[in-house]
Amino acid sequence: MALLEVSGLRAGYAEVDILHGVQLAVQEGEIVCVVGPNGAGKSTLMKTIFGLVPVRDGRIVFQGEDITGLGPAQIVRRGMCYVPQSHNVFPSLTVEENLEMGAFIRTGDFRDKMEEMFELFPILKERRRQKAGTMSGGQQQMVAMARALMLDPKLLLLDEPTAGLSPKFAELVLEKVVEINQRGVSVLMIEQNARAGLAISHRGYVLTMGRNRIDDTGQALLENEEVGRLFLGG
Amino acid sequence: MAQLILYGLIYGGIISLGAIGLTLIARILRFSHFAHGDMMALGAYLALLFRVTFGLPMWVSAVCSVALTAAAAVAIDRIFYKPLRRTSPAILLIASVGVALVLRHLIQLFWGAAPQVYQRGVERSLVFWGLRIRPVQVWILVMAVVIVVAVWLFLQKTKLGKAMRAMADNMDLAAVSGIDTERMVIWTWVLGAALAAAAGIMLGLDTQLRPAMGWLMLLPLFAAAILGGLGNPYGAIAGGMVIALAQELSTLVFNTAYKPAVSFVLMVLLLLLRPQGLFGGKA
Numbered sequence: 001m002a003l004l005e006v007s008g009l010r011a012g013y014a015e016v017d018i019l020h021g022v023q024l025a026v027q028e029g030e031i032v033c034v035v036g037p038n039g040a041g042k043s044t045l046m047k048t049i050f051g052l053v054p055v056r057d058g059r060i061v062f063q064g065e066d067i068t069g070l071g072p073a074q075i076v077r078r079g080m081c082y083v084p085q086s087h088n089v090f091p092s093l094t095v096e097e098n099l100e101m102g103a104f105i106r107t108g109d110f111r112d113k114m115e116e117m118f119e120l121f122p123i124l125k126e127r128r129r130q131k132a133g134t135m136s137g138g139q140q141q142m143v144a145m146a147r148a149l150m151l152d153p154k155l156l157l158l159d160e161p162t163a164g165l166s167p168k169f170a171e172l173v174l175e176k177v178v179e180i181n182q183r184g185v186s187v188l189m190i191e192q193n194a195r196a197g198l199a200i201s202h203r204g205y206v207l208t209m210g211r212n213r214i215d216d217t218g219q220a221l222l223e224n225e226e227v228g229r230l231f232l233g234g
Numbered sequence: 235m236a237q238l239i240l241y242g243l244i245y246g247g248i249i250s251l252g253a254i255g256l257t258l259i260a261r262i263l264r265f266s267h268f269a270h271g272d273m274m275a276l277g278a279y280l281a282l283l284f285r286v287t288f289g290l291p292m293w294v295s296a297v298c299s300v301a302l303t304a305a306a307a308v309a310i311d312r313i314f315y316k317p318l319r320r321t322s323p324a325i326l327l328i329a330s331v332g333v334a335l336v337l338r339h340l341i342q343l344f345w346g347a348a349p350q351v352y353q354r355g356v357e358r359s360l361v362f363w364g365l366r367i368r369p370v371q372v373w374i375l376v377m378a379v380v381i382v383v384a385v386w387l388f389l390q391k392t393k394l395g396k397a398m399r400a401m402a403d404n405m406d407l408a409a410v411s412g413i414d415t416e417r418m419v420i421w422t423w424v425l426g427a428a429l430a431a432a433a434g435i436m437l438g439l440d441t442q443l444r445p446a447m448g449w450l451m452l453l454p455l456f457a458a459a460i461l462g463g464l465g466n467p468y469g470a471i472a473g474g475m476v477i478a479l480a481q482e483l484s485t486l487v488f489n490t491a492y493k494p495a496v497s498f499v500l501m502v503l504l505l506l507l508r509p510q511g512l513f514g515g516k517a
Contacts, residue, residue, distance in 0.1 A: 050410070052410075072409055072410050072412070073409065073412050073413075073414060076410075076411070076412035077412065082410050084406070084407065084410065087404055087406070087407065088407060089404075089407070090399070090400045090403040090404050090407060090408075091403055091404070092399065092402075092403050092466070093396065093399060093400055093403060097396050097399075097400075100393070100396060101396065101397065101400045101408070101411050101413065102411055104393070104397060104411055104412055104413050105411075105412040105413075147411065151412070
């Protein structure tokens, strides 16, 4: 059974549908990358899965449970966390406080988890008392990922984790994604740098105009001529 | 001069307490709460009810009033503001002007338009190092400091306080983190209204109670909140102090009647020169 199974998903804003029946699955332990041109509905897909955009049709099943129509607060409690593309830290809170907010719904001690995050992102330990808003984009992205991981999610949704980062930081962030995955967290991500995103992913989905175009393994998509021509600039 | 600074600190404490609620509501609920001054007045008059009508000690009256004002604020939010929250901030702002008018006239209806006091008679001023201060002002100063420190500790150390700052920072991310934003909104009203009531009572203790006392405080409250960078509770405290000191010290140069104009001028200058607030808060 898939960890996450999305079928026939239709959603959008106001009068307009952005997603016209999208299928997607994430198996336990996978990194799955969604690529596609601007306006394909990638971000809307993430937001709909996480309950931020209402579902108009279709089903979202997570860990065998139908979560269609649930809000973020309930979805978080079921073990799925989400890192938005922008504004993904609390700027006037310190790094430590950001992580604490990530663990808001946890009762009891979360010191261990915070130490684990500091081990995963050593730079955050150094800067634990710094306000997140004063950090560089790459460091903020790490704060954002650490915040989302504080709840020990089964599945992490990442919306363009490398957007606006320098190539060096982008590479570092993707390395961290692999490391997070190796610690047992499945990852569903959108990546504007399709080549880099697919290279670290087990499987990928190409989305155009709110519809599935091609689904395959990350490697196969990288080698696919059509995908190459359309999105990989080669 | 030192005397004016002392009065400024007392007045600043009162403004700061009111401005903390205003700034949190502005950021978390995204509207300028024009009824905040009248919530101060409501707090002051409720304390009068317990103090004079029921004859309870002042501190008991104050505690009862703070609790009741907080409850009233939550009720007002549920009845008037919550149904409008999905519309635009301008509509909420206008609704709050309506709430302000209702509160002020209810106060006038029950307690009359004439000025009232908690305690009759003249207090002899104490003199320390040549500074004159009435015993009740010592109390106001002590309580203001205690409450400001308590609020600071609450926001800095408790989970609820941190979540409140997180909400003020980034409401969407708070929701995504699983923070129950609706519950936090209620707590924001409780905190904001309780502090407003405390400020109103202090103002009533320092001078006298009039139905328009809160309305007249609105300008310095907003000036303080904006000065501190709207949404930043610590900024509001500092902003309150700056506004109060500027108002008091201005009397060295201008007629006392121009005091309110000082906060207005400061607010306009600030909006023109540093709209993000004095302390570099984000716009």
